[in-house]
Amino acid sequence: MKKTAAIALIQLSFAVQAQETPVKDSAVQTQEIQEVVLKAQHKKQYVDKAVYTFDQNALDKARYAADLLKTLPELQYSPIDNKITSTKGGTLLTLINGIEATELQIRSIQPQNVVKVEYYDNPPTRWASRADTVVNIITRNPETGYVWGADVSSALTTGFVNGSAYAGYTQGRNDFGLEYSINLRDYDNRKVRKTYEYLLNGNEYQTLENRKDHFGYTDQYITLRYTNQLADRYAFQAKFNMEILTSFNRSAGQNVFSVNNEAEDHGTSIRNGSSYAPPTLDLYYSKNFGKKDEISFNVVGSAYETSSYETDKEWKRSNGESVFDNDMKLKAKQNSIVGEVAYTHQFDAGKLSAGYRIANNHVSNELNNLSGYSEYTVNYLTQYLYSEFSGKKGKLGYRAGIGVTNIHNNSSVTTENDWTPNPKLVLSYTIAKNQSLRLTSDYTSKSPWADALSSNIVQTVPNIYRTGNPYLKPSHVFRNNLVYSFNNKYFDFNLVPFYNILYRDITQFYTYSAQLNGYALTYDNSDYTRQTGLQFSGSLKPFGNDLLVIKPYLQFASVLLKKTDGTVIRNQYLRNSFTLSSEYKNFSFQYQFNIPSYTLSGAFLNTNENQNHAFASYKLSNWTLMTGFYWIGMPSEYKTKSLSESVVNYSSHTQIMNNKNMFVLGISYDFAKGKQNNIHRKLNNDTAPAVTF
Template sequence: MRRIIFGIMLLGCMVQGAFAQNLGIKGLVRDSQNKEPLEFANVVLQTMDSMFITGTTTDEKGNFVLDKMKSGDYLLAVSSLGYETQYVSLKGFNKSVTLGDIPMENASVSLDGVTVSASNTSSRSDRKLVFPSDRQVKASTNGMDLLQQLMLPKIQVNPLSNEIKIPGNGEVQLRINGVKVELDEVKALLPSDIIRLEYHDNPGLRYGNAEVVLDYIVRRPETGGSFSVDMSQGVNALWGEHRVSGKINHKKSEFGASYRIGPRDFYGLSRDNEEIFHLGDGTVLHRKEEGEPAHGRMFMHNLNLNYSVQDQEKYLFNATFRYWSNHQPHWDYRGILSNQENLSDYVDMVDLNSSDNQVPALDLYYQRNLKNDQTLVFNVVGTYNRTSSHRFYQESRGEDLLTDINNRVSGNKYSVIGEGIYEKKLGNGNRLSTGIRHTQSFSNNEYRNGHDYNTRMNQSESFLYGEFKGKARKLDYTLGVGVSRSYYKQDGTDDSYQYYTFNPRFTLQYALPGQSFIRLRGYVGNSSPSLGNLSAIEQVIDSLQLQRGNPQLEAYMRYRLALTYEYQKGIFYTNLDGAYEYLPNPIMDEKYQEGNKIIQTWDNQKNWQRLTGSAMFRIGPIKDILQFSFTGGVNHYISNGNTYSHRYTNWYCEAQASLTWKKFMLMYQMNTNWNWFWGETLEGGENIQMFMARYNHKNLSLGVGAINPFSDNYKVKTENWNQYASYKKAMYIKESSRLFVVSLTYNFSFGRTYKAGQKRLNNADNDSGVMSTGK
């Protein structure tokens, strides 16, 4: 009997002990601002001395469960990309517990030393925080490669022309830690150093008229440095992209340098051009230019030297010297011009062009972090833009020289941009910012073409703005207003203007269930005439056409309204975007008769409108191997001039796929041309296809690829629909089709410990101030 009672007591103790060891923890993780559940958040249970016990992730409704736990003292850590990690103390844990809601606060996450296994996007009302996955980092060799892998809405990466564009000809600003940079500085970034990409598809007033801002947030080591070599070379043509860069860090200081050269040498450059002229005497001339292979050669150089010093809690000073050069000794066209009404009436034509452009710039930046979440920033940029060009054009019949044009242009432009910004965080995601920017430009240009012209011009832009970002439950809103002043004066003439404009802007973004939102954005901007178009000079184009500047041009306004819907769930992502733009009195091209000559010029026309829509679908990565995206869109243009009215609709699409397996990467990209219609001129985009295969081993990457492998020629089309002088033109580069490329990249770095402070301004002057001419 005693044995039975003892056995029952022992069994009871064992059952009680078993239940005591089967404890559970439940909870619900939410965004603290919009109260939406966070799916795929990481939940880790650890001891008080940070030893890992177990972990899980939240489901699509934000719930998590940890079971079969033992009693003890624990610390629960909840983390998600784009949010501050939250810690819950479970000291004396001895029974199952339901924690309820765990709110997650937004944060600019550094992620130093963290490997992201799957790409993650955290949306804000003014930007997206895009965290590249480990797969995407390993598949990339530089910052531009990584951008291709991320497959962001609107973004089109063109490795052939070395450009990053968006449909519709909008402005794309590139930044590193907040400061505007050139593409070559982005290409000098090591993918492993990139913490995240901040994709501003709703940029504020400080960014001017930019439609998209891409800000690379990168790490900054305290000691050590890095070295990188990136080389891509055409096998069957002289086409290359070669870069070397390095950084050295010591305590608070960082020294950096990069150099890039991009050679191009083509012997299959040609042009076809069909023109119809209605001359002042009532005659009509229909002629066609049939191009012959000619020479195109250019060398692009970029040098960047940088020094910065920072105390991450107090200040950051940065000095950057940039030098950009494009030497183009040959961009030549040869062919036959024939009268289509009488094919025996033809002439030989040569159109030889050369140019040289050099732009050194010095950028000084200082940021001071003040008390109570305040920031003060100053930025000064000085630029010298030196331009020279030579155009030699002849039409001849046998030994008889019928047309002889020899244009030489030399330009010198000096500019200084100064800017100051004050920002104050007000809590709960609210922010107040205000700033002032002033640009002062002087140009001195010489034109030699049988007549000698000298122009001296003075142009300035001032802009003062204030902006408030706030939140009301699920609605994020941004309200801003700016006031701008534009001034222009041409020495030796009475030509001048002074304008003041009012620039309001608003954004309303409403959070929908899951990771989706709808956003309405509207703004009013302004545009000033370019110095080249304002020049009071005349240049000869060919035997029938002249080009004249127009000093009477006036600044004009821009009105834009855009609606965006975005949805993301797991590996699926969709972005739908539509916009309407209206520009009254825009500066657009026009032509008119003057005797038996056609005059090309610019004027303030009636209005220009564009309706645009796009849809993007992305899936991936599938099992961390395959990622695919497709974008389709349309642009409908309405161009109403003083003497013309045109309509044009352009459909375009883009597809991209990326496959990564172990150390191998395979990428395919296809773009159909998106075209831009402005005034009476249609500028066609390029049809591009590209394959790339790459093998990565530690710090070394070897690749092979093909550009436009299924086409026997590369072409860009341009049309003009003017009633007096219309044309249909196509430019060909034989070597840019079926161009096979080999690449080699070597990256080496050491001593990575923490990220750089963020620079916040973006100033540059890329307008040479020179009027260009040619066919």
């Protein structure tokens, strides 16, 4: 399939103040903070977050702040991605004193400078549309010092490399930072098996495709950052970053194509790729008015061009006659702007937060595909006005918010204008010192993504196509959770029954196309999708320390999808993952595994990626040596199958054989002298990712 890329955003942002008073600088305060770190309870549950502190032993064993994060019950280190992830999945947003941070920024923070970590499993209004989980690292704010470091890990027998380097310097109010990271993948043995069965014009068709792929990508990030701040007065930050991405795929295979049980052998060839390098400028400013009021502004901008191509060919092996020849090329230019302004005021009874965000993305496309050459533009506008008040009375804590979202999408064929109210309520009741109940409920809207709205068309096999749907409408999501939290020396877990309804849920189905005289895999709005179930996540420490930590994640769900034609599709599944870790002096070990399960997506069931990874590290002064085996005894594997409600009986089985028993070695070096200057930034925005198809 072809990836077309192009979305460059110019974001304006102004955001809301974090709910904690900024950490101030003084020798006295530093001493007080250290006493809190040593004496405070490890976890304290609030209405909207859990706050974690760390004892001296944990601080001494950690190399940097990221090592502290992976000790949280619902967070883990992913060796494949080389970053901290949530055991529950979904998007994790990491902040340093309220400002969005990268993995490398987290590495630049020495553990002794971490005061506490705020963990939001139900993010506040200003972050709710961007992340499923938010982690805010609160640090001390010293005035001088420098840090630098680098790391690299690589497989010995295949193309798998993760590398990064960072440097930072702080002098008085001024802070400078430079970061670089690279992730390279180059696999030459991906096996793909696909089957299609369907009726068309009174004939029975069957396609059995087997192919071998050589694919990969190189993803590089460069960030340059400057900060100037005066504690409790103002903060200014200018940040420039660029992502440089190139990807490719080369496939060769064969296809047994049958019509009414009469088969013929076909040869197949697929070549596709994409490239883009979006530069992004991020400007941030916040101003305090006394001790109770603050206003923040943020501007982020990006403009770039994306190029992508896809060439799919199929021919009869007997005589070389062409069956189909799909040649698609796309160039897209994107200019976008996102803006947010936020204001906070601290009352005696609680905190009021309010803000406004606007995002406008404009994309100009030059497309050459099965329908010929075309030029068209699309524009996506989203506005979000919100307010929120949080407080506590006795054992009852509360956070109530109201907002409104306007989504205005203008494509080459239609215009969609959607206004949605966004109420939100969080209630928390403290049962005991280590137990609490939280009720969360919210109603949000979600715009269709760019490739889902695309009118592009590509052919995959005879009579089968893939396309977007420019007539898609935004979906509306009504989520409800009841969270029981418990923690002591041995246990720290959440038990969550949930009930969610996704109105106009966006799903994929095969539909008959008279224009193509075949079936097209496209997106459509269902009537609704209903999800009910029970989720368990957390950590177990049998010895009451980090010698052995078990982190299970289990989610049982029952899903009902109702299409607009009245068709009802049901599915039940048990998602799961398990992480076992051990730390002893300078040694650490971690093992991750799961049992893949099928989850419902439109008329299809898809498995999540399998895991069976073991890795270890040893810390020696500023050096860390790492090694690991990934996908032990198995390749990485992905399966899809259609349900009986699909007009095309489809299945696929993909295996990346290069990953099987992949042995990786790595080394890192981290050095710090003095301490870094971290600001409390209240607005965090980013430009939209490149559009791909």
